[in-house]
Amino acid sequence: MQILEQINDPADLRALPEDRLPQLAAELREFIIDVVSVKEGHLGASLGVVELTLALHYVFNTPEDRLIWDVGHQAYGHKILTGRRESFHTNRQQGGISGFPKRDESPYDAFGTGHASTSLSALLGMALAARLQGKIARKHVAVIGDASIAGGMAFEALNHMGVADTDVLVVLNDNAIGIDPSVGALKEYLTRVKAGGAAGDNLFENLNLHYTGPVDGHDLPGLVATLRKLASRPGPKLLHVVTTKGKGLRQAEENQVVYHAPGRFDKYTGDLIRRENDPGRGPKYQDVFGHTLVELARENPRIVGITPAMPSGSSLKYLMEEFPERAFDVGIAEQHAVTLAAGMAADGAVPYCAIYSTFLQRAYDQVIHDVAIQQLPVVFCLDRAGLVGQDGATHHGIFDIAYLRCIPGLVVMSPMDNRELRDMLYTVQLEPRGPVAIRYPRGYSRQASWKHPFRRIPVGKARKLQQGIAVAVLTLGPLGQTIREVLGETENPEAFGHYDFRFAKPLDREALREIALAYGQVVTLEDGCREGGFGSAVLEALAEMGYSGKVHRLGIPDAFPGHATTQELYEELGLDKASLLRTLNNLTHE
Ligand SMILES: Cc1ncc(C[n+]2csc(CCOP(=O)(O)OP(=O)(O)O)c2C)c(N)n1
Ligand SMILES: CC(=O)[C@@H](O)[C@H](O)COP(=O)(O)O
Numbered sequence: 001m002q003i004l005e006q007i008n009d010p011a012d013l014r015a016l017p018e019d020r021l022p023q024l025a026a027e028l029r030e031f032i033i034d035v036v037s038v039k040e041g042h043l044g045a046s047l048g049v050v051e052l053t054l055a056l057h058y059v060f061n062t063p064e065d066r067l068i069w070d071v072g073h074q075a076y077g078h079k080i081l082t083g084r085r086e087s088f089h090t091n092r093q094q095g096g097i098s099g100f101p102k103r104d105e106s107p108y109d110a111f112g113t114g115h116a117s118t119s120l121s122a123l124l125g126m127a128l129a130a131r132l133q134g135k136i137a138r139k140h141v142a143v144i145g146d147a148s149i150a151g152g153m154a155f156e157a158l159n160h161m162g163v164a165d166t167d168v169l170v171v172l173n174d175n176a177i178g179i180d181p182s183v184g185a186l187k188e189y190l191t192r193v194k195a196g197g198a199a200g201d202n203l204f205e206n207l208n209l210h211y212t213g214p215v216d217g218h219d220l221p222g223l224v225a226t227l228r229k230l231a232s233r234p235g236p237k238l239l240h241v242v243t244t245k246g247k248g249l250r251q252a253e254e255n256q257v258v259y260h261a262p263g264r265f266d267k268y269t270g271d272l273i274r275r276e277n278d279p280g281r282g283p284k285y286q287d288v289f290g291h292t293l294v295e296l297a298r299e300n301p302r303i304v305g306i307t308p309a310m311p312s313g314s315s316l317k318y319l320m321e322e323f324p325e326r327a328f329d330v331g332i333a334e335q336h337a338v339t340l341a342a343g344m345a346a347d348g349a350v351p352y353c354a355i356y357s358t359f360l361q362r363a364y365d366q367v368i369h370d371v372a373i374q375q376l377p378v379v380f381c382l383d384r385a386g387l388v389g390q391d392g393a394t395h396h397g398i399f400d401i402a403y404l405r406c407i408p409g410l411v412v413m414s415p416m417d418n419r420e421l422r423d424m425l426y427t428v429q430l431e432p433r434g435p436v437a438i439r440y441p442r443g444y445s446r447q448a449s450w451k452h453p454f455r456r457i458p459v460g461k462a463r464k465l466q467q468g469i470a471v472a473v474l475t476l477g478p479l480g481q482t483i484r485e486v487l488g489e490t491e492n493p494e495a496f497g498h499y500d501f502r503f504a505k506p507l508d509r510e511a512l513r514e515i516a517l518a519y520g521q522v523v524t525l526e527d528g529c530r531e532g533g534f535g536s537a538v539l540e541a542l543a544e545m546g547y548s549g550k551v552h553r554l555g556i557p558d559a560f561p562g563h564a565t566t567q568e569l570y571e572e573l574g575l576d577k578a579s580l581l582r583t584l585n586n587l588t589h590e
């Protein structure tokens with residue numbers, strides 16, 4: 001690391017003779033591999049843009065010139081070169097630096113990202129703001145991937161950029177893959193451009209952006225020369241750069257889906273380091289969803305599956321393998337995914353639309369306008385609901401209960417365990433009448449044996465798991481399992497009743513009336529935001545019933561949780577086993 005250890009910010013980089021850059025690229029790549037092999041994180045994307053990252057900071061005067069990384073999972077090299085080399089070993093760890101660009105972490109992180117396709121709008125916004133302030137020398141650059149540029153927002157921004165007369169440079173980093181292989185007509189168009197087959201009729205030129213490319217994104221001298229030329233050219237421009245995701249680590253190049261975020265691996269061989277298999281552990285929730293959907297689809301020909309660019313992450317890939325004509329990867333296009341589902345439901349299909357909770361936020365109007373108002377039977381399968389851990393604030397799926405339960409006619413449910421998830425997936429296709437959302441968490445479920453015969457779950461009905469005399473604990477979702485363990489350890493176990501509510505909407509008012517009569521205190525617990533969530537629904541209903549006991553709402557407080565393991569975050573928020581035990585014991589002392 002002879003050169004890298006001397007680079008404390010991009011000014012040091014810019015002082016280097018250009019012929020030292022290839023050596024620096026090798027060191028940067030090795031450094032990323034060293035740290036990510038142990039600390040985990042997004043590997044492939046950052047390895048692919050090492051040369052591009054160096055060239056951009058070499059040519060542009062960052063941070064005065066603005067540089068935005070779309071999604072931001074590829075920005076590790078950027079972080080290391082912009083003053084965070086020494087702290088990079090804390091990447092994504094509790095109290096450490098974020099895995100994504102963050103404005104309050106560094107002046108070089110011009111815009112916070114995490115969700116895809118936002119960079120071009122932000123870039124144009126900055127360029128327009130600079131023009132209004134007379135800062136005409138400032139340059140504006142965004143790096144966006146081939147999958148992210150297909151997102152609707154990116155197209156909205158390109159549409160504006162082409163007529164906005166600002167000095168913006170869009171660097172299209174084309175590695176032909178997102179997390180899974182890129183899809184769609186745009187991907188096919190870019191493939192033709194790279195093969196030299198679409199030369200005379202360039203899409204971006206037709207949108208008034210000066211187009212350059214395709215250029216080799218690993219050729220440092222070539223990149224520097226091209227960027228220098230473009231830096232002095234006014235107006236909106238697009239540079240089409242071709243890179244290899246995972247560049248420099250054989251396995252990461254050969255198995256790009258797995259090495260997008262591979263977990264721990266051997267830094268010399270690249271081999272994955274598998275965690276010890278916990279014999280008491282069940283499958284991932286996403287796999288319970290994926291395999292159950294295949295079972296249901298075999299019996300019910302109306303079932304179809306939709307994913308916006310996450311076939312592996314959501315495990316919709318199992319349906320794609322068995323019924324390719326009934327499963328659709330639409331790319332990074334959550335809004336389209338939801339309205340596509342609405343269209344299918346309008347004409348007789350039963351679409352299971354698998355979207356991470358955090359990414360459904362982008363399609364909120366589609367959920368209301370296209371699905372709910374028309375009462376179309378779309379099944380929203382909200383994976384990664386609750387805290388997701390090290391991806392942090394941009395990715396926690398903690399708002400869905402609050403933002404969905406206010407929509408008329410939309411059923412919102414959350415299984416306590418993998419068997420309940422299976423039964424919910426089964427129940428919703430029996431008599432599909434309107435929209436439903438089933439939210440379930442990231443990671444592993446607990447029960448190793450989960451493939452029982454399907455059982456119908458009564459819609460809007462809670463389940464009593466334990467009768468008590470003083471405090472009723474009402475849970476929604478998998479934290480119900482934690483509470484079951486905690487209740488067995490309380491000082492006064494017979495004091496507590498436990499109800500797995502299953503539904504945030506419709507709320508089981510009959511059960512609530514019985515609870516109100518039987519208990520002097522009610523505790524609600526959810527892995528979602530406390531303001532407006534399940535606890536708020538219970539509080540509203542109890543208030544309407546004139547309940548005079550105390551209601552304690554436990555959930556994610558009114559702040560964005562950061563990045564750390566999910567367990568560490570639960571501890572920070574008082575939702576881990578020990579904290580919950582303390583909280584419940586204290587209630588019986590009151
Ligand atoms: C709105 C949204 N949907 C989905 C994702 C999940 N996601 C993160 S990276 C990624 C693929 C990005 O591919 P690309 O833009 O080509 O960048 P690359 O990883 O190839 O560098 C996806 C789908 C996201 N971050 N945001
Ligand atoms: C950058 C991004 O948005 C994805 O790569 C995300 O980190 C995937 O999350 P999971 O690991 O939960 O699939």
Ligand SMILES: [Mg+2]
Binds near residue numbers: 174176
């Ligand atoms: Mg890509």
